[in-house]
Amino acid sequence: MNKYMLNALKTFSHVDIKKNYKLIRQAYIIAKKPRIKLTYQTWDFYIKNSGHNIPIRIFSPVSKKIEGLALKKYPAIVFLHGGGWVMEDVDTYEKTCLTIARQTGHIVVAVDYRLAPENPFPAALMDCYKVVRTVIRWHKMSGIPHKITLMGDSAGGNLAAAVSLLMRNKGEKTVDRQILIYPVTYNNHTETSPFPSVIENGTDYILTSKHMCDYMDLYCEKAENRESPYCAPLLAGDFSSQPETLIITAQYDPLRDEGEEYGRKLKEAGNSVIVHRVKDAMHGYFTLSVNYSAVKESYHIINQFLRGEQVK
Template sequence: MLRLFAAPRLNIRKDYEKVRRMQSRFAALLMPPYRTSRWQPLPHDEHLHVPVRFFQPKVKRREDVLVFFHGGGWVTGDIDTYTPACVRMAELTGCAVASVNYRLAPEHPFPAGLEDCYGVARVLLDEPHRVGAADAGQVILVGDSAGGNFAAVISLLLRERGYRPPDRQILIYPVTHWDHDPDTSPFASVRSHGGDYRLTNAEVEDYFDLYVPDRQQRRDPHVAPLLAPDLSGHPATLVITAELDLLRDEGEAYGRALADAGNTVQTYRVEGALHGFISLPRFSQSVQDAYEVINAFLDGDPVEGGHCTPREAI
């Protein structure tokens, strides 16, 4: 049954523009009513503006602001195609959500999109009032897939460059490693789930070819944060993985690496879930499971439940 929902087998290197158009049409059909405002911070200098869309929940239950970096392999996805997911995120958490529209590869390869997101994070941590936060402790970095990669790397960059990191981050099935070849990858999930379901080994390779054409550069910790030599001093972290996702094991390995470096980390594996599930409708069991854990994390409660990765693993 799950294979029926697998993504069509496209050559992302050739068809990424087609995928973008398809995503835009599909998102337009699902576009919900929402309360939003737009503003453009200046993360680098007066010449570069990064659009951010701000979503308010109907019922505000928390003062936290979730700064969201969308997925799409650094190549697809944008502020419009992720609007349904961001509306759902605001409603299910009761938090304001700030969605970042970073530049995409291959038109803007590494590190363009990363620097856009880093710049926005810097602005909001330095000036949290821009999104209605009382202080930087209420600014939480969130990302799924490639966006989870950005959130992880931004926390690394902030520490390396001597700036204040966020207090908390949520990484949803993040990309943390560079090797997704089933013959050489250190992760079993790459071999178990890289051929049949929502995201394949070949598609990840295509995305990397567009985002980081230089294969040696893919080992840079700013591309593959799992390879960072020092992961100390990171935010309290929630890592959410999907059972049937080829990125599952590298996400959980990143959680273990953060914990080994002395950080506070919780991981949660959503059973039966595919890559990309955070964009499913709110009645999806995977979405319900994930947001139950996200809300517990936002409240400072421990992650519990039968779907959770065992504590001894992290």
């Protein structure tokens, strides 16, 4: 990493998330505004949930124009974006969602869940749960034979894991597979964390331990909520009956160890689990260009997993 990138990361590492989250939201919108016109089809819909509408955007995996019924021929990924439950949305993740669709050959259903602190825990979780249930129902009613994959990065990975636990606990049909990319799975990111990566990678990188504490304060504002497995999946008393799982972590990420520990817990409970650590990568890398080596590596692993192949 060159010294200019390191200096930029160190500058961002000192940003106060709780004081400046609104300004940071605007910065993401400006920084991630598409520079080119998207040539692939997208569709915007709303799903009703307890008095409000949840926006979703569907991304086509092919460049040619296709009608709605033709979507049945493609398997689906329900994608939950990252951003600490506070930042980002479907618009800022548009390029990432399009890349997922193109690289995997899947329809991508991106969920624009409600953000904290305006809508604290469990608002985002319940929005994601509602959309996943709806997609499962659509597949059942339409007779679509493909598997459904739930996927999320960072806070989105946390929400994906929480949705799978929630559906299991409710006795409902879960998704067939889940892909968790550097997920948040624990509730302590201070110096007392049991995970070494929080200390080793908690400063000077794009995501710091202080940032994670700020995000957790904004999302799970009530102390009792932080003890919920739907806020911190590693606190679940039962890890059984979960979907086939792929967990991807990054070497220089404070969340690395808790993500890998979640994989161990799932595997110990008898689930099919693959954990893959991307070397020389930092938190957030997955939203970079597909030309970046860590992103290429991740899609290679993801596609092996989606095809049911042995992941090396």
